[in-house]
Amino acid sequence: MANQLLKGKKGIIFGALNDQSIAWKTALKCYEEGAELILTNAPIALRMGEINALAEACGNAPVIPADVSNDDDIKKLFTEAMAHFGGPVDFVLHSVGMSLNIRKGFHYTSLNHEFQHKTLDISAMSLHRVCQVAYEMDAMAEWGSIVALTYIAAQRVFPDYNEMADAKALLESITRSFGYHYGKKKKVRINTISQSPTRTTAGSGVKGFDGFISFAEKMSPLGNASAEDCANYCVSLFSDLTRMVTMQNLFHDGGFSFTGVTQEVIEQMEK
Numbered sequence: 309m310a311n312q313l314l315k316g317k318k319g320i321i322f323g324a325l326n327d328q329s330i331a332w333k334t335a336l337k338c339y340e341e342g343a344e345l346i347l348t349n350a351p352i353a354l355r356m357g358e359i360n361a362l363a364e365a366c367g368n369a370p371v372i373p374a375d376v377s378n379d380d381d382i383k384k385l386f387t388e389a390m391a392h393f394g395g396p397v398d399f400v401l402h403s404v405g406m407s408l409n410i411r412k413g414f415h416y417t418s419l420n421h422e423f424q425h426k427t428l429d430i431s432a433m434s435l436h437r438v439c440q441v442a443y444e445m446d447a448m449a450e451w452g453s454i455v456a457l458t459y460i461a462a463q464r465v466f467p468d469y470n471e472m473a474d475a476k477a478l479l480e481s482i483t484r485s486f487g488y489h490y491g492k493k494k495k496v497r498i499n500t501i502s503q504s505p506t507r508t509t510a511g512s513g514v515k516g517f518d519g520f521i522s523f524a525e526k527m528s529p530l531g532n533a534s535a536e537d538c539a540n541y542c543v544s545l546f547s548d549l550t551r552m553v554t555m556q557n558l559f560h561d562g563g564f565s566f567t568g569v570t571q572e573v574i575e576q577m578e579k
């Protein structure tokens with residue numbers, strides 16, 4: 309099925325934790341489409357070693373540890389990536405999210421604010437950090453593409469998504485603001501993909517996830533978009549076929565975002 313849409317392109321993939329991760333599936337698709345890759349994740353996530361299987365499946369892609377909340381780690385990552393690729397980077401996938409408040413079960417109305425700082429830093433400011441390091445080091449190729457993953461809780465209330473809703477709103481705002489500057493400087497585009505609920509480690513951490521995912525399935529004319537579907541969409545955004553798309557939040561959700569109600573939900577309510 310591969311069309312070599314990314315032939316000759318070089319990319320960095322953040323956030324492949326295990327074979328459920330959206331980043332994992334995206335790395336495989338990018339490789340299948342002809343890209344050369346570098347994989348990265350937080351040192352603690354790499355300790356589990358699962359990523360080595362992905363690295364092997366992606367043509368022995370180097371794995372470089374980087375905590376997205378650490379400037380030096382990100383600088384080292386881009387320095388090593390440029391040395392490995394022998395030039396600039398064509399695309400970056402930011403597939404990172406973490407909330408200690410969710411993990412520890414704190415309600416939105418009684419957050420631990422130290423944790424909240426961490427959430428905003430890791431899940432949103434990290435995109436700014438990655439963009440700024442790349443901008444300052446001139447590490448992205450002209451017409452390069454940066455994609456981050458987000459969720460519709462940035463626009464509408466999903467109570468159990470908790471503080472991650474605020475993190476995603478900031479992530480989407482950084483996408484627009486940095487997208488302007490990077491577009492002007494080097495025609496680098498920056499977009500977010502707003503993905504359907506997907507069974508992954510991060511996704512399943514959200515309270516009531518099973519109800520959440522089946523509600524979204526019933527509310528989407530096409531059904532929920534899978535991680536594989538998301539990987540394909542990422543490929544299209546990294547490719548030259550979407551060169552004029554930037555600063556956008558792109559819903560990839562089977563139509564959920566624009567559906568008021570569906571027959572299935574009405575039937576459920578009438579039971």
Ligand SMILES: NC(=O)c1ccc[n+]([C@@H]2O[C@H](COP(=O)([O-])OP(=O)(O)OC[C@H]3O[C@@H](n4cnc5c(N)ncnc54)[C@H](O)[C@@H]3O)[C@@H](O)[C@H]2O)c1
Nearest residue numbers: 323325329330350353376404405457505506508509510511
């Ligand atoms: N799963 C869903 O339902 C869903 C829906 C919409 C958007 N998203 C977003 O997709 C992205 C990927 O999540 P996923 O669902 O594949 O789950 P995942 O748990 O597989 O991926 C999250 C990744 O973030 C990494 N991470 C956490 N802290 C980090 C740090 N300090 N430095 C570097 N990396 C760090 C983790 O190691 C992990 O690899 C996230 O931004 C998530 O919010 C997920």
